[in-house]
Amino acid sequence: MKIAIIGTGYVGLVTGTCLSELGHHVIAFDHDQAKIAALKKGQVPIYEPGLNGMIHRMVEAKRLYFSTDIEAYIHEVSATIVAVGTPSKCDGSADLSYVEVAIKRIAPLVREGSIIINKSTVPVGTAFKTSQWINDCLKAKGKKQGTVHAVSNPEFLREGAAVEDFLNPDRVIIGVSSDEAFKIARDIYAPFAAKGVPIIKTNTQTAELIKYAANAYLATRLSFINEMSDLCEKTEADIRTLSTAIGLDKRIGPHFLRPGPGYGGSCFPKDTRALLDTAKQYKQDMSIVRSSVESNDLRKANLLERVKQKWGALSGLRISLFGLTFKADTDDVRETPSFDMIKNLHHENVEMSVFDPQGADNFKIMLKNFKFESPLLHYSKDMSECLKGSDGLIILTEWAQFSTLLPEDVKTHMRHARIFDFRNILDEKIFLEAGIEYQGIGY
Ligand code: UGA
Numbered sequence: 001m002k003i004a005i006i007g008t009g010y011v012g013l014v015t016g017t018c019l020s021e022l023g024h025h026v027i028a029f030d031h032d033q034a035k036i037a038a039l040k041k042g043q044v045p046i047y048e049p050g051l052n053g054m055i056h057r058m059v060e061a062k063r064l065y066f067s068t069d070i071e072a073y074i075h076e077v078s079a080t081i082v083a084v085g086t087p088s089k090c091d092g093s094a095d096l097s098y099v100e101v102a103i104k105r106i107a108p109l110v111r112e113g114s115i116i117i118n119k120s121t122v123p124v125g126t127a128f129k130t131s132q133w134i135n136d137c138l139k140a141k142g143k144k145q146g147t148v149h150a151v152s153n154p155e156f157l158r159e160g161a162a163v164e165d166f167l168n169p170d171r172v173i174i175g176v177s178s179d180e181a182f183k184i185a186r187d188i189y190a191p192f193a194a195k196g197v198p199i200i201k202t203n204t205q206t207a208e209l210i211k212y213a214a215n216a217y218l219a220t221r222l223s224f225i226n227e228m229s230d231l232c233e234k235t236e237a238d239i240r241t242l243s244t245a246i247g248l249d250k251r252i253g254p255h256f257l258r259p260g261p262g263y264g265g266s267c268f269p270k271d272t273r274a275l276l277d278t279a280k281q282y283k284q285d286m287s288i289v290r291s292s293v294e295s296n297d298l299r300k301a302n303l304l305e306r307v308k309q310k311w312g313a314l315s316g317l318r319i320s321l322f323g324l325t326f327k328a329d330t331d332d333v334r335e336t337p338s339f340d341m342i343k344n345l346h347h348e349n350v351e352m353s354v355f356d357p358q359g360a361d362n363f364k365i366m367l368k369n370f371k372f373e374s375p376l377l378h379y380s381k382d383m384s385e386c387l388k389g390s391d392g393l394i395i396l397t398e399w400a401q402f403s404t405l406l407p408e409d410v411k412t413h414m415r416h417a418r419i420f421d422f423r424n425i426l427d428e429k430i431f432l433e434a435g436i437e438y439q440g441i442g443y
Contacts, residue, residue: 001025001187004073004080006102008035008066010046010162010266010332011119011155012083017054018166020063022191027065027073039066047331047358050163074109078184081153082106083119092273094123103130107137112147115181119155121211121271123278127152127175127204149181152204154211159265160329171198175207212275216289219268221256223292226299229259229442239442240424259442261337261396261422262299264326269296269335300337303396304344307420310439311392315349318415320390322383323397323423324356324363331358333366337422338396346374353378355386357399387413398423407434 001024005016008030016028030036035045042059044052058064067073074080084098099120110116118130130150138145152175157165172189176182182201186193193199202210229239239259247254263269272293279286308314326336333339338354345352352374356363360379367373380386383405387393393414395402403425410417411434418437419426431438 001079001184002027002077003188004029004070004077004106006030006070006080006082006106007084007098007120008032008039008045009083009085010048010159011157012081013044013046013055014048014051014157014162014166015081015083015119015155017051017058017064018163019188020058020061021054021167023063024188025063026058027067027077029067029070029074031068033068036066036068048162049160049329054163070106071109074106075111077111077114079115079117079188080106080110081117081119083155086120086122086270086274088270088273091277093277094121094270094274096122096126096129099126099130100133103133104137107134107148108141108143110148112144113180115149115151115184117151117153117185119153121154121215121267121274122152122208123212123274124205124208126208127177131177149176149178150204151176151181151185152207153185154207156211156214159332160327169197171200173200173202173207173210175202175204177204212271212278215268215271216275216292218256219263219272219296220288220292222260222263222268223295223299225257226259226262227295232442237443242442259424260398261303261341262296264300264335264337265332266334269293300340301344303337303341303422304348306441307392307394310420311418313348314345314392316351317391318351318353318389319345320380320386320393320414321345321352321354322356322386322393322395322402323359323399324354325359325397325399328397328399331362333359333362336363336396338363339366341394341396342374342377343372346376349376351376351378353380353386353388353390355380355383356397357401359397384409384413390414391416391418393419395419395421395423395425398425402426407431407436410434410436 003019003024003026005012005028008028016026020026042056044055082102084102086094089095127150134148135145154173172192174182174185186199189199232239243257246252247257272289276286276290324338325333407430420439422441424440428438428440
């Protein structure tokens, strides 16, 4: 099938590339000329395992194209997928302006009988608005209304595992208001249906809410396990055993039970806030989601306090930090707990050396956008450089390479051999045996 993607951000790029891998012919549009020019030259703007190689293969196979010229190609496709950003507005609600601009641009151009799929995470009711925007555009062009259908088809891709998640989905959700639209959308995912992946047909409101429910549930589960982790510390219980034990209950399952410095990224924080905004509009109290958001915000704000409780005052010392991204295997630093930590260390007058395998460039850009500058902050090119002359190491992201750290590295490079591991990724025993102060979380 010929498919267009509007937006070559993280979701659009992964979706377009993987759909071409499934055998479709995909043309991915973006209004950012520099980005499209770079993609045409094979330069991929995001770090996502497996994506770079797949883009090259698909471009070579002539199943994936990049363009800024929507007008020239879009009339050829049976489905147009909108994958543009829906950032948080100041009040927490989702900003739909990019979605609206995209829909209004493409609606007059697409073929009669084709579908416009919303993959961006959008509040319940957006498909109705989309249909209205489409019909207004068709009317203005003197075309027949109701001939282009809006479909809601949310994504469930984790950054760092997005290609794998796309190609091995747990389910595909298709929210529609007509059988014709469902048939086209289902055909896109026919290879998954053939493998037995559940394809769930529902109305557009349910599809839109499924996405928010999944993210809010997972975020709530994390706030829960983080609070359990804190209680474990106070009661001399052990979160590591507790998580394993409750995860073995089939009704609970093992995932999303690792405590950490608090969830971040572009999805959980944004989507939980947007869900609360929707609840407010419908006068529905969602106290559980609200509490989980508050609990997470508080956790991130208090990270440094935990370190100080253990290590005492830090002013004037030099602290190393491993991890700037909100989790491993991504270069995304949005809402990363490391930002809260660095801000607080700066206010405590602590010299910082930081290292991240992929996130430093984006982190610098983010600090610039927030107008936050610190002469105390130094970027290191590797773990050893980051540890040099340091009075303590704080680990905030679970990059696999951090777990290769050895007691010798700590002893050779650091002035004061002590570690605060917010991800429990190191083997505590070997560090303690080497006489290094080690503090994990939740036990
Ligand atoms: C999340 C969802 O998992 C995806 O299904 C969804 O498609 C995506 O949001 C989205 O809405 O686009 P993502 O934000 O990429 O994906 O990352 P996750 O792997 O879900 O991690 C989210 C946060 O939870 C991270 O800060 C991570 O460090 C934290 N986490 C995760 C833990 O602290 N402990 C865990 O056990 C798992």
